[in-house]
Amino acid sequence: MNDSNHQLATVRRTFEILELLWENDSLGVTELADHLDTHRSTVHAYLRTLEATGFVINVDGRYRLGFRFLEFGGRVKYRNRLFRASQTELTHLADDTGFTAVLTIEENGELVIAHIEDGQRSLQLGLYTGMRNPLHANASGKAILAYSSTEEIDQFFATRTLEAPTEHTKTDPDAIRDELAAIRETGYACDWDEQVIGMGLLGAPIIVAGSVLGAIGLVCPTNQVTDEDQRSDLAKRVKQSADIISVNYQYG
Known part of the structure; x- marks a missing residue:
């Protein structure tokens, strides 16, 4: 997979996570990994990045969408x-x-x-x-x-x-x-x-x-x-x- 395809796949996976959080209100890392059929460490890396941007909020180990979306x-x-x-x-x-x-x-x-x-x-x-x-x-x-x-x-x-x-x-x-x-x-x-x-x-x-x-x-x-x-x-x-x-x- 070249860099361009990898970046597209990364963006697609990011939005899959956001959609799952929207559908379920909040999810833990293990729950998200099960939904996506991927490793916890991979999901955790995505969540930490999204948390740093303010688009995802971590509340006691459960993640939900942030009000940053409301701003946009x-x-x-x-x-x-x-x-x-x-x-x-x-x-x-x-x-x-x-x-x-x-x-x-x-x-x-x-x-x-x-x-x-x-x-x-x-x-x-x-x-x-x-x-x-x-x-x-x-x-x-x-x-x-x-x-x-x-x-x-x-x-x-x-x-x-x-x-x-x-x-x-x-x-x-x-x-x-x-x-x-x-x-x-x-x-x-x-x-x-x-x-x-x-x-x-x-x-x-x-x-x-x-x-x-x-x-x-x-x-x-x-x-x-x-x-x-x-x-x-x-x-x-x-x-x-x-x-x-x-x-x-x-x-x-």
Whole structure:
């Protein structure tokens, strides 16, 4: 193995350790070595290096992720122009509806939650900034996908496995393409029980100069979306927020 390959393998193993710590909250050296099927001494060397950087914390021999990640994540978020253009309007949307308003973006074929604002009637679903979901499995992702280019849509279906978080999730490419066409007609997307049973979601794309930059989503109980009148009112408000954010982005 040459130096270049060795460095790549080292970086990959570092992130495997970080992901294991994220999944398990905290682990000891032996536990990590068992997960990775490698020697304790090797794992310990990685952990000591990560501890020295502040990204991993040692508490009585058990290792967990440090808040250094929060520092990096906060910088990425607050430097993002779309977040800055969206923050105030997300608060207004959550206050007006009482539900959870989310700013989402697409990254590497996945939907990423960039910011969350809770309302007085918000569902407690464990959503968090940075959470990733399949684009095809919720309204915000479909809103982004619907306004992507034909080439980008074709590439998505050609390169992604369409997972089904629930039994209600659509995974047939033809059915999803039909839904994307309907979204382009109405200007918004909706779903219920596709990501979480009991959760409904409405999403509208944020479009600037003909390009979709992200989407605004409103998370609410399923019955708010299945009721046609409620859905119409909420969709109108979500589309209004997306339009306001688009103007803020361009001229704010």
